[in-house]
Amino acid sequence: MTSSTSSPGYPKAILFDLLTALLDSWALWDRAAGSQQAGRTWRAEYLRLTYGCGVYVPYEVMVREAAQNVGLPASAPDALEAGWLQLEPWSGAAQALKQLQPHCKLAVVTNCSERLGRQAAARLPVAWDAVITAEQAGVYKPDPKPYRMALEQLGVGAADAAFVAGSSYDMFGTAVVGLRTYWHNRIGLSLVDGAQPPEIESPTLDGLVPWASRFAASGTQP
Numbered sequence: 354m355t356s357s358t359s360s361p362g363y364p365k366a367i368l369f370d371l372l373t374a375l376l377d378s379w380a381l382w383d384r385a386a387g388s389q390q391a392g393r394t395w396r397a398e399y400l401r402l403t404y405g406c407g408v409y410v411p412y413e414v415m416v417r418e419a420a421q422n423v424g425l426p427a428s429a430p431d432a433l434e435a436g437w438l439q440l441e442p443w444s445g446a447a448q449a450l451k452q453l454q455p456h457c458k459l460a461v462v463t464n465c466s467e468r469l470g471r472q473a474a475a476r477l478p479v480a481w482d483a484v485i486t487a488e489q490a491g492v493y494k495p496d497p498k499p500y501r502m503a504l505e506q507l508g509v510g511a512a513d514a515a516f517v518a519g520s521s522y523d524m525f526g527t528a529v530v531g532l533r534t535y536w537h538n539r540i541g542l543s544l545v546d547g548a549q550p551p552e553i554e555s556p557t558l559d560g561l562v563p564w565a566s567r568f569a570a571s572g573t574q575p
Contacts, residue, residue, distance in 0.1 A: 360455070360456040360457070361569065362566050362567060362568060362569050362570065363453075363456040363457045363565050363566060363568055363569070364457055364513055364514050364515045364533075364565060364568045364569075365457055365458060365507075365509045365513040365514060366457055366458040366459070366460060366482070366503075366504070366507045366509040366513070366514040366515075367453060367457055367458075367459055367460075367514065367515045367516070367517060367565060368460045368461070368462050368500065368503050368504075368514060368515070368516045368517070368532065369459070369460070369461050369462070369516070369517045370461075370462065370463065370494075370516075370517060370518050370519035370520070370523055371461045371462075371463035371465070371470065371473055371474060371519075372440075372463060372464070372465065372473060372519065373518075373519020373520050373537075373539075374443075374517045374518060374519035374537045375442055375443060375446045375450075375461075375477060375517075375519075375537075376440045376441065376442055376443065376446070376473060376476060376477075377440070377441050377442070377443050377539075378440060378473075379392065379393075379396065379539075379540060380441070381433060381436050381437070381439065381440055382395060382396050382433060384432070384436065385429050385430070385432035385433040385436060386420075386425055386429050387429070391423075391425065394423050395419055395420055395423050395425055395429065396419075398419040398422050398423050399415060399416060399419035400520065400522060401419075402415050402418060402419055402422075403415060403464055403487075403493040403494075403522075404493075404495065404522055406492075406493050407492065407496075408491065408492060409487050409488055409490070409491045409492055409493065411466060411488070412464070412465050412466040412469060412470075412487065412488065413430070413434070413466060413469075416430045416433060417430045434469070437469055437472060437473070438472060438476075440473055440476050441476070442476060442477055443537070443539055443558065444557075445557055445558040445559060446477065446558055447477060447478050447479075449558045449561050449562055450477060450478070450479045451478070451479070452562045453561075453562060453565060454479060454480075456565070456566075457565070458482040458483075458507050458509065459479060459481060459482055460481060460482050460483035460484065460485065460503045460506070460507055461474050461481055461483070461484045461485065461503075462485045462494065462499045462500055462502075462503050462516075463484070463485070463486055463487070464486075464487045464493045464494050465486050465487060465488070466486060466487070466488045467486050467488045467489060470484065470486035470487075470488070471484055471486070482506075482507055483503050483506040483507055485499050485502050485503045485506070486499075487499060489502070490502050494522065494523060494526050495522050495523055495524070495525035495526030495527075495529075496526065497526055497529045497530050499526075500516065500526055500527065500530045500532060501530060504530075511530050511531040511532050512531060514532055515532060515533050515534070515535065515565065515568060516532040516533070516534045516535070517534070517535045517536075517537055517558075517561065518534050518535070518536045518537065518551060519536075519537060519539075520542055520545075521536065521538075521542065521543075521544045521545045521548040521551075522545055522548070523536075524536070524544075524545075524548040524549045524550070524551060525545075525547070525548055525549075527549075528548075528549040533552050533568070534551040534552055534553075535551060535552065535553045535555070535560070535561055535564055536551035536553065536554040536555070537555060537556075537557070537558055537561070538554050538555065538556055539556055539557070541556065552564075
């Protein structure tokens with residue numbers, strides 16, 4: 354747990370997608386699949402499955418099902434898990450977290466198993482105030498429950514918190530919960546049909562700390 358307290362202007366807490374907003378898991382999926390095209394196709398199928406999943410199905414099962422659906426061999430998900438501890442933060446991620454930590458609570462809300470989610474969260478040099486996985490919540494994002502579970506653990510209301518998304522699927526959940534959202538869209542994904550646009554969309558995390566520092570004065574809730 355951190356010793357941070359909310360500073361004037363900042364939200365009381367910032368919640369983060371982990372595997373897309375903070376970590377470059379795309380590179381790992383591409384390597385495991387054998388090419389960028391195969392990795393992106395596999396990942397897109399995985400996102401489709403989790404979006405429509407409902408009750409939690411083990412993450413590792415979903416990854417294998419997605420691989421099978423797009424014609425990848427069983428060796429692909431094996432390679433993904435074998436390389437899990439090679440996940441690397443996006444440039445700017447560690448710096449942004451270090452800058453934010455003195456001002457607000459920091460939490461992860463990730464579509465992952467407990468085991469792999471906590472291993473991935475540990476790839477970042479920050480003492481998280483909460484790590485919420487899909488396994489712990491019993492559902493995958495964008496169901497509202499994982500976001501609300503994080504807020505409950507932090508003791509912070511949605512109006513006093515922000516979310517940093519990695520894909521626009523998160524915007525379905527943040528819209529329901531009432532979380533203002535910064536979309537770190539590093540690889541240029543399209544906004545999913547029906548998703549509410551974020552307050553900010555950026556290919557980098559460079560604007561995150563300035564945005565957070567103006568949170569209290571930057572307009573109404575979406």
